[in-house]
Amino acid sequence: MTVKKIGLGLLALAATILMAPAASAQDMYAGKVGFAKNCSACHQLTGLGIKGAFPALSGSPIAQGPEDVMISLVLQGRGGMPSFKGAIPEQTLADILTYVRGSWANHASEVSPEQIMSIKQALSEVDQRPKGN
Amino acid sequence: MGNFMFDGFGMGPTRRHFLEQIGRVAGTSMVMAGLNAFGISTASATDAPPALTGSGKGKRIIILGAGHAGQTSAYELSKLGYECVVLEARGFAGGRCQTARKGTKVQELGGEAQTCKFDEGQHLNFGPWRIPFHHRSTLHYTREFGVPLEVMVNDNDAAYLYHENVPGALANKPVRKLELLADMHGHTNEIVAKAAAGGRLDDQLGADDRALLLEYLVSEGYLSKSDLSYRGTEGRGFKVNPGAGLSPGAGIESEPYAFSDILKSQLWRALQSVGPYDQQRTMFQPVGGMDQIAMAFQKRVGRMTRYFAEVEKVRQSENGVEAFYVDTKTGQRASVKGDYCICAIPLSVVRGLDINFSRPFADAIGQVSYALVGKIGLQMKRRFWELDDHIYGGHIMTNFSDINQISLPSYGWQKEKGVLLGAYVFQATAAQLSGQTLAERLDTALAAGEKVFPGRYRASFDSGFSWFWHRAQYNLGGWAEWSPEGRKTAYPKLLEPDGRIYLAGEHLSHLTGWQAGAFESAWQQIEKLHHRASA
Ligand SMILES: Cc1cc2nc3c(=O)[nH]c(=O)nc-3n(C[C@H](O)[C@H](O)[C@H](O)COP(=O)(O)OP(=O)(O)OC[C@H]3O[C@@H](n4cnc5c(N)ncnc54)[C@H](O)[C@@H]3O)c2cc1C
Numbered sequence: 139m140t141v142k143k144i145g146l147g148l149l150a151l152a153a154t155i156l157m158a159p160a161a162s163a164q165d166m167y168a169g170k171v172g173f174a175k176n177c178s179a180c181h182q183l184t185g186l187g188i189k190g191a192f193p194a195l196s197g198s199p200i201a202q203g204p205e206d207v208m209i210s211l212v213l214q215g216r217g218g219m220p221s222f223k224g225a226i227p228e229q230t231l232a233d234i235l236t237y238v239r240g241s242w243a244n245h246a247s248e249v250s251p252e253q254i255m256s257i258k259q260a261l262s263e264v265d266q267r268p269k270g271n
Numbered sequence: 272m273g274n275f276m277f278d279g280f281g282m283g284p285t286r287r288h289f290l291e292q293i294g295r296v297a298g299t300s301m302v303m304a305g306l307n308a309f310g311i312s313t314a315s316a317t318d319a320p321p322a323l324t325g326s327g328k329g330k331r332i333i334i335l336g337a338g339h340a341g342q343t344s345a346y347e348l349s350k351l352g353y354e355c356v357v358l359e360a361r362g363f364a365g366g367r368c369q370t371a372r373k374g375t376k377v378q379e380l381g382g383e384a385q386t387c388k389f390d391e392g393q394h395l396n397f398g399p400w401r402i403p404f405h406h407r408s409t410l411h412y413t414r415e416f417g418v419p420l421e422v423m424v425n426d427n428d429a430a431y432l433y434h435e436n437v438p439g440a441l442a443n444k445p446v447r448k449l450e451l452l453a454d455m456h457g458h459t460n461e462i463v464a465k466a467a468a469g470g471r472l473d474d475q476l477g478a479d480d481r482a483l484l485l486e487y488l489v490s491e492g493y494l495s496k497s498d499l500s501y502r503g504t505e506g507r508g509f510k511v512n513p514g515a516g517l518s519p520g521a522g523i524e525s526e527p528y529a530f531s532d533i534l535k536s537q538l539w540r541a542l543q544s545v546g547p548y549d550q551q552r553t554m555f556q557p558v559g560g561m562d563q564i565a566m567a568f569q570k571r572v573g574r575m576t577r578y579f580a581e582v583e584k585v586r587q588s589e590n591g592v593e594a595f596y597v598d599t600k601t602g603q604r605a606s607v608k609g610d611y612c613i614c615a616i617p618l619s620v621v622r623g624l625d626i627n628f629s630r631p632f633a634d635a636i637g638q639v640s641y642a643l644v645g646k647i648g649l650q651m652k653r654r655f656w657e658l659d660d661h662i663y664g665g666h667i668m669t670n671f672s673d674i675n676q677i678s679l680p681s682y683g684w685q686k687e688k689g690v691l692l693g694a695y696v697f698q699a700t701a702a703q704l705s706g707q708t709l710a711e712r713l714d715t716a717l718a719a720g721e722k723v724f725p726g727r728y729r730a731s732f733d734s735g736f737s738w739f740w741h742r743a744q745y746n747l748g749g750w751a752e753w754s755p756e757g758r759k760t761a762y763p764k765l766l767e768p769d770g771r772i773y774l775a776g777e778h779l780s781h782l783t784g785w786q787a788g789a790f791e792s793a794w795q796q797i798e799k800l801h802h803r804a805s806a
Contacts, residue, residue, distance in 0.1 A: 176699070179706035179742060188380045190623050191747055218619055218747050220643050225699030271399070271549070271750065271784035 164248050169237025172230045176222065177238075185242040192218070196242030205249050208235060209257045223261065228254045318407045320347050321798040325805045327353030332800070333594050333609035334358070335582050338366020339786050340775040341615035342568040343412075343793035345575050351801065356607050357572065358596050360581040360745050364573070365565025367398040367746060368786065371648060371736045372560065379742035383709050388650075388734040392683070393690045395648030396561040397738045399786050401425055401554040406787035408794070409564075410555070416567035419558040423681045426552040427665020428452065430679070432538045433723050434670045439535035441528060445667075445723050446538055450507045450528065453493065455539050457501030458530040460492030464499040503527040541668045549785065556681060564786070581745075584625040585612060587770045611800055615775045615793070617641070618765075619747035632769040635761035639778060641748020643701040645739030647674070647694040647716045651731040654689045655724060667723055673704060674719040688733065693720055697749075705739035712737045750777055750784030766795075773800055 174183060177195075181187050185196035195201045200208055212235065215221035222231065228251035235254075239246035320343075330353055334341045337359035345355040357364075371377075372394040375387040389395070401423045402409050413420055431445035466472055467481050467488070476484060489496055493504035503526055513522035533539060546552065557563040569576070577596075583604075584595040592612040597604050614621060619641040628636070656662045656679050664681040674694035683689055693716035696704050704712060713735040720728035740749040753762060765774050775789075775796045782788030 175703055175706055177702070177706070179702055179739070182381050191380055191744070215640065217622070217637075217640050218643075218741055220698040220702050222699055222702075225703075 163232075163250060164236035165233050166237050166240065168230065169233035169235075170241075172226070172234040173237055176226060176234065180219070185238070185244075195238050196244060198244070201238050202244050202246040205235075205247060205253055206257060208239075209249060209254055210261070213254070213258060213261060223258060228252075228258070319411055320794050321801075323347075323351055323798060323801050325351070325801070327351040327801065327804060330354065330611070330804055331356065331609040333592060333607055333612045334615060335585075335594060335612065336360075336366065336615040336617075336776075337364035337569075337572075337576050338615060338776065339368060339565070339568070339789035340777070340793040341366075341613070342565070342572055343790050344613045344615060344775060344797050345572040346568060347794070348797055348801070349572065349575065353804075355572070355575045356609065357576040358580040358582050358594060358607070359576055359578050360599065362578050363565075364569045364576055364578075365562055366789075367740070368561055368565040369396075369398050370560030370562040371395045371397050371738070375736070377738060379705070379739060380744055382742060385709060385736065387736045389648075389690055389736070390650065390688055390733075392686075393650055393688060394560045394682075395646070395690045395692065395736055396556070397646045397648065397736070398740075399561050401556060402786070403549050403551055403554055406782075406785060408787045408790035409785075412567070412790065413555075413557065413564060416564070416571075418563050418567050420555040421558050421682065423554040423556040424552075424664025424679075425550060425554045425666075426546065427662060427679075429660075429662050430665040431660075431662070431667045431723060432541050432669075433667060434536050434538055435722065437536045437670070439529075439532040441532050441536035441538060443722075446528075446536075447508060448541065450525070451533065451538055452542060453504050453507035454501075454527045454530070454533055455542060456492045457494065457504065457527060458533070460488040460494055461499060461501040464488040464492075464494055468499060501527065537670070549782075558682070582616070582624065585614070585772065586627055587612065587772055592771045610771070611804065612772045613775050613793075613796060613800070614772055615789075617746055617748065617776060618751060618774075618778050620745060621774075626772070628769045628772070632764060635764040638757040638761035639751050639753055641741065642697060642750050642752050642784065643699075643705070643739070643741040644697050644749030645694070645701050645705050645737065645741075646692055647704075647712055647735060647737040648690050649693040649713070649716060649720070649735050650688060650690045650733040651728075652688055652733050653727075653731045654686070655727040655731055656691070657685060657689075659727065660724070669719070669723065671719045671722075672700060673715050675700070677720055677723065693717070693735070694737075701739060701741065705742055709735075709737060752783065768799065768803075 180192040181195050182192070185194060187194040200211065212231070213221065213223045226234070231254050232249050232251045235249040238244065239249065327348060332344070332348055332353050332355050334344050334355055334357045337357050341357055341359070342364060345357050349355045371387045371389070373387060373389050373391055376385070378384045402420075428447070428449040430448055432448055432451060433445050434441070435443050464485055467476065467485055472481065488494060489499065492501060493506070494501050503524060505524065507527070508525055509522045510525045511519050511523040513519060579599045580596040581599050582594055582596045586593050591608055591610055593606050593608045594612065595604065595606040614626070616624070618636050618639050622636055662679060663684060664679050667677040667679070669676060673696070675696050678692035678695065680689045680691055694704065704715065707715060716735070717729045717732055740746050762779070766779055773796045775793045777783050777785060777788035777792065779792040780788030782791065
């Protein structure tokens with residue numbers, strides 16, 4: 139397949155996702171797996187976090203608040219949380235955030251890959267290359 | 272250092288270099304003048320602790336945390352007669368300066384209990400592990416305390432580079448760095464040399480300089496003098512090594528890799544003309560483990576230290592400071608009063624303590640973030656890297672997204688067993704690896720190493736140890752990472768005391784993530800404190 143064809147394929151895929159109804163687009167199981175892989179070291183599989191170190195996501199106002207606030211927090215990182223901007227593809231992150239927003243004590247709206255993409259694009263390019271000491 | 276390559280670099284080696292130059296020709300007073308001309312206080316001279324005179328008799332300093340910044344403060348201030356009380360939450364001193372060896376017990380927040388099962392004599396520096404030659408503060412204390420050093424091979428031309436899933440012939444195989452260096456320089460020099468010889472660089476070079484440049488390119492890149500081509504060189508290694516007699520005799524020379532294959536492999540990403548400022552090819556490490564430095568301090572300040580004393584709250588008034596702590600062994604609470612306080616606890620932890628800082632100061636503390644970082648150490652039954660691959664120390668740099676690199680030990684050469692660093696990862700990668708159970712982490716590291724040393728890595732594995740600093744109680748992160756805005760707004764605020772409390776630690780330096788940052792930050796803060804207390 140040529141690069142051009144791959145590009146067209148992606149466009150078609152993006153179009154399919156765009157047309158899909160928001161309410162059923164995200165995969166809770168994939169979200170659970172992605173959460174275990176990327177987030178559980180700190181927030182714990184229970185979503186309860188660790189007192190004094192990592193906040194609970196279960197019942198968190200941010201995890202149930204406006205989508206864009208939560209998305210930019212996870213993309214950019216803050217304090218003891220890393221930036222996941224370059225580390226997790228949009229669809230996976232959408233699954234994870236949707237899982238967090240709808241699990242444990244949380245009952246909030248889904249997050250779509252398009253929302254993530256548009257916030258990503260608005261973020262400034264920062265060289266996040268880590269450097270060992 | 273910070274997440275930006277240049278973070279700790281900002282003050283610039285050129286300034287330092289300039290000061291060294293004038294020091295050499297004109298002596299110390301000129302250096303002082305030069306420092307002032309640069310707009311930095313003479314207190315930041317980094318060779319030795321501040322030369323303080325006078326006495327601190329009758330004054331008590333409460334020092335929070337017995338990492339290097341706390342240890343340094345206690346050691347230097349007690350010399351002046353101050354009464355120092357050090358409150359340390361852990362059962363030992365040294366903070367991040369820790370070494371895992373047989374019997375070391377650790378547990379990450381929310382993680383499994385781990386007891387290190389390395390053999391006697393084996394160890395892993397899971398925090399700091401290397402000392403650059405220009406970290407004069409660190410080297411000041413190793414000299415003063417007589418901590419023996421050995422060389423840490425921080426870059427080894429014989430070590431492998433390995434990139435998987437890249438285009439070209441160099442994919443998925445170990446390539447020695449010296450082959451790559453020779454070929455990359457050779458091929459590049461050939462192109463530049465031919466362009467220069469053909470007159471294509473004449474608008475940038477005079478005739479004299481062109482001749483000299485050609486000489487340089489030929490000698491540096493091992494080009495043929497006659498046609499300026501690169502056809503390999505013995506330094507990249509032989510196909511059959513030379514030896515005695517007729518066989519192997521002169522040996523058989525090796526062939527260079529194709530330029531295009533090297534370029535496509537991106538293995539050249541591991542090459543730099545010189546290392547960054549803080550990464551030289553040879554560095555130092557204390558014999559027996561980095562924690563020898565912490566222990567040497569503790570011989571001198573141990574009597575002032577209260578262990579298992581977790582500070583929960585600090586109250587300061589116009590007249591003094593009171594620190595409240597809980598004894599984590601007995602659960603009992605107590606407090607200690609003093610004239611001043613040096614808070615040498617990482618800001619990631621300070622954020623969560625109840626300390627009556629002024630509002631702007633507390634806000635500034637909230638502006639720094641901390642690096643996610645962790646290591647996995649693997650004890651191997653057999654030093655296959657020395658025996659089979661002839662690699663003594665240094666790093667195997669890979670493009671594996673899960674482990675980054677494998678570092679070979681610079682201690683115990685030619686002994687039977689050895690502990691290598693099987694993963695050294697940061698940020699999101701560290702978040703992911705640290706989300707695995709201990710057994711999963713070891714398996715991830717072994718699977719990665721097996722690609723580079725097939726048939727030997729997993730088979731030689733004995734026991735492992737893993738530690739992630741963002742999951743470490745009393746640290747909550749590897750080292751401070753300042754954003755450029757934070758450096759401008761918050762950092763200067765935190766360098767000044769808030770009332771009677773002075774902060775100290777690697778986070779208040781441009782040497783973040785280095786022990787030198789902790790030492791030199793403490794030096795600056797105790798000098799300020801002493802001037803004020805003696806006024
Ligand atoms: C993975 C890694 C690799 C590194 N590599 C290098 C290297 O190669 N070379 C190098 O020079 N440096 C290296 N460093 C950096 C170096 O380890 C640190 O910069 C230095 O040790 C920091 O010293 P500190 O005194 O500022 O803080 P710490 O050593 O963290 O000391 C803080 C102290 O405060 C105590 N404390 C915390 N909370 C409380 C509380 N509530 N009450 C009482 N006490 C408390 C802690 O237990 C600890 O003892 C590395 C660090 C890491 C994490």
